[in-house]
Amino acid sequence: MFDFLWEALNDTQIIILGIALAIAVILFLVFVYVLLLRAFKPEMKAELHRIAVHFKEEKKQIIADKKHADAEIRKSKKEISAQTERAHTAENEFEQMKKELLEQGLRADDAEKIANMTLEELQELKAKSNEGENLGAGSDFIINAVTRKVLMIDTDFERRSDIKHFKVPVNITKEFKSADVKKYIELMSDVKFDKDGVYKVRGKAFSKGKSFAMLTGSGKKFKLTLKCGPNYGQLLTTLYPDFFGKAKFPYGMLWFSADKDADNDCSFELIKVLIAISYNIAKAGY
Numbered sequence: 305m306f307d308f309l310w311e312a313l314n315d316t317q318i319i320i321l322g323i324a325l326a327i328a329v330i331l332f333l334v335f336v337y338v339l340l341l342r343a344f345k346p347e348m349k350a351e352l353h354r355i356a357v358h359f360k361e362e363k364k365q366i367i368a369d370k371k372h373a374d375a376e377i378r379k380s381k382k383e384i385s386a387q388t389e390r391a392h393t394a395e396n397e398f399e400q401m402k403k404e405l406l407e408q409g410l411r412a413d414d415a416e417k418i419a420n421m422t423l424e425e426l427q428e429l430k431a432k433s434n435e436g437e438n439l440g441a442g443s444d445f446i447i448n449a450v451t452r453k454v455l456m457i458d459t460d461f462e463r464r465s466d467i468k469h470f471k472v473p474v475n476i477t478k479e480f481k482s483a484d485v486k487k488y489i490e491l492m493s494d495v496k497f498d499k500d501g502v503y504k505v506r507g508k509a510f511s512k513g514k515s516f517a518m519l520t521g522s523g524k525k526f527k528l529t530l531k532c533g534p535n536y537g538q539l540l541t542t543l544y545p546d547f548f549g550k551a552k553f554p555y556g557m558l559w560f561s562a563d564k565d566a567d568n569d570c571s572f573e574l575i576k577v578l579i580a581i582s583y584n585i586a587k588a589g590y
Contacts (some may be wrong), residue, residue, distance in 0.1 A: 481522075
């Protein structure tokens with residue numbers, strides 16, 4: 305049958321038929337392609353993929369924000385806890401200082417006034433006494449009070465948790481030299497270096513500089529002699545008998561020595577606290 309039809313067509317008709325078949329094939333392929341597009345919808349898949357990627361990034365950001373928020377909450381709780389502890393410590397220190405002043409025979413209002421003084425006000429107390437404004441606080445009390453204030457307001461060190469009844473920094477930095485101590489001392493204001501390794505500081509209670517530190521030796525083995533409230537100093541001598549004790553020179557109730565060598569656990573954290581205490585005692589005129 306197809307042979308008969310083929311023989312009946314002339315060349316022109318065959319060409320036209322071929323073109324028609326080609327067009328039909330093209331249209332069929334286009335139809336199939338359209339069906340495939342509708343079936344698989346690649347543009348929708350691409351959009352879904354884009355949305356999934358965006359969602360993944362958003363999720364990562366949310367997780368990161370949550371971690372940051374949790375860290376901030378923990379930090380805030382820690383700061384609040386530290387502030388509460390400092391407030392509680394300050395309250396206890398105030399009550400203890402007030403009690404000691406009352407035992408010295410001061411009137412209740414004078415005792416409360418001195419116990420409430422800031423570190424700067426305590427530094428001026430001797431100068432005011434020299435000018436005739438004597439509230440009755442003795443030298444021993446003022447020196448110990450300055451020591452307490454330095455420890456109470458100094459929040460730069462991490463406190464040893466095993467020592468409950470007084471404040472001691474954790475021993476962290478044990479590798480340090482006399483040059484590190486010298487640099488730390490010289491960063492303080494109104495400090496001048498005198499002969500024989502002696503450092504002095506100026507204050508309102510005196511016209512000439514007051515000695516507050518004597519540094520001898522060099523490198524990793526040296527001796528630092530300084531002033532400290534006797535109460536705190538005696539506690540440290542029992543805690544660190546290997547390197548901290550009463551000074552043989554200069555001799556007196558408030559002079560102590562820290563001997564650093566490779567065999568003891570002297571730390572830079574404690575040295576810095578002791579320097580701050582000695583510095584402020586000297587600023588107070590003692």
